[in-house]
C-alpha cells in the first residue's frame with residue numbers, strides 16, 4: 393500500500409500553477425527524492441503534504457486517510473527544513489526532546505528516547521552540548537534526530553544537506569540511507585542536487601514547472617532520461633535533431649547507431665558522453681578537442697566537429713588527448729537515448 397499518495401494536486405499562485413495536477417505515490421519504507429530546478433514546485437509539494445499549503449484541487453492521503461482539513465500536527469509527518477530551525481538557546485537534548493514534550497511523554501522515557509536518537513545519528517552523549525557550538529553537520533544531525541523523535545509515518549526533508557560542504561554531504565547521505573533502511577522510515581526528500589537525490593533515493597521524481605517530468609529508479613532516470621528537459625537538467629548536452637531509419641539515425645554528426653527498438657522517423661536524440669568513443673581521426677567523425685576538464689578519475693572533453701554542434705565525451709585520464717588535438721569519434725548505440733518530444 394502507498395504510505396503517501398497525492399491525487400491530482402494543484403496549487404496556483406496568481407494565475408500560475410506551482411503544482412499542476414500532480415499524482416505521486418510513496419510506498420511504505422521507500423525513500424523518494426524530488427529533484428528539479430529552482431521554482432519547479434518542490435517545496436510547495438512538501439508543504440502540501442505537511443498541511444502547510446492550501447490546495448486548489450486534488451487530495452493527499454496518508455496511509456489511505458484523506459488529509460483534507462487535517463492540521464499539520466495531526467498528520468503524523470516529520471519535517472526537516474533547509475535551515476534546520478533548531479532552538480539556538482537550548483541544548484541538543486532539549487531540541488530533540490521538543491516534540492516528545494509537546495506530546496506529554498514522561499520524563500524518563502523522553503530521556504531514554506533522546507539518548508537513543510542521538511546515538512542513532514552519530515552524536516552519542518551530546519544531550520548537554522549547546523546548539524550554537526555544534527558544527528553545521530552536527531546541527532543537521534540534531535535536526536534529523538528531532539524530526540525522527542515522534543516516529544513520523546512519513547519523514548519529509550527539504551534540502552537536508554543543502555548548507556554543508558561536499559565531503560560531509562557525501563558521508564551524511566550514506567549514513568542517512570543506512571539509517572532510513574534500518575528504521576524502515578518512509579521518506580520524501582527534496583533537493584536540487586542530483587548527486588544527493590541519486591545517492592539517497594530508492595526512486596527519484598524530476599519536476600518541471602509544477603509537473604512531474606519523469607519518475608524512476610536513479611539508474612532508470614540516469615540511463616534513460618525521458619525528455620530533453622530531464623536530459624539537460626541532468627547535465628547531458630549531446631542532444632540533436634535526428635531521423636531514424638532502421639538501426640541508424642541521420643544527425644548533424646553523421647550516422648549514429650541507435651538501439652534496435654527505436655521507432656523510425658524524425659526525433660531528438662541524446663548521446664550520453666560515455667557513448668562518444670575516441671578513435672583515430674581517419675576512422676570516425678573528425679573533431680578538434682576544444683576543452684578538457686579534469687574530474688578526478690576521468691577527463692571530460694568538449695569536441696568540435698566541423699559544422700555541427702559540440703560533443704561532450706569522457707575518457708580515462710591516462711589516454712586523454714590535449715586541448716587542440718584532433719581526434720575521431722565513433723558512437724555506441726547502447727548510450728543513445730530517444731527523447732520524448
Ligand SMILES: Nc1ncnc2c1ncn2[C@@H]1O[C@H](COP(=O)(O)OP(=O)(O)OP(=O)(O)O)[C@@H](O)[C@H]1O
Pocket residue numbers: 405409410428429430431432433434435436437584
Ligand atoms: N507563497 C507564495 N506566493 C506566491 N508564489 C509562490 C509562493 N510559494 C511559491 N511560489 C511560486 O511557486 C513556484 C514554485 O515554488 P517552490 O518554492 O515550490 O519551488 P522549488 O522547486 O521548491 O524552488 P527552490 O528550489 O528555489 O526552493 C515558484 O514559481 C514560486 O515563485
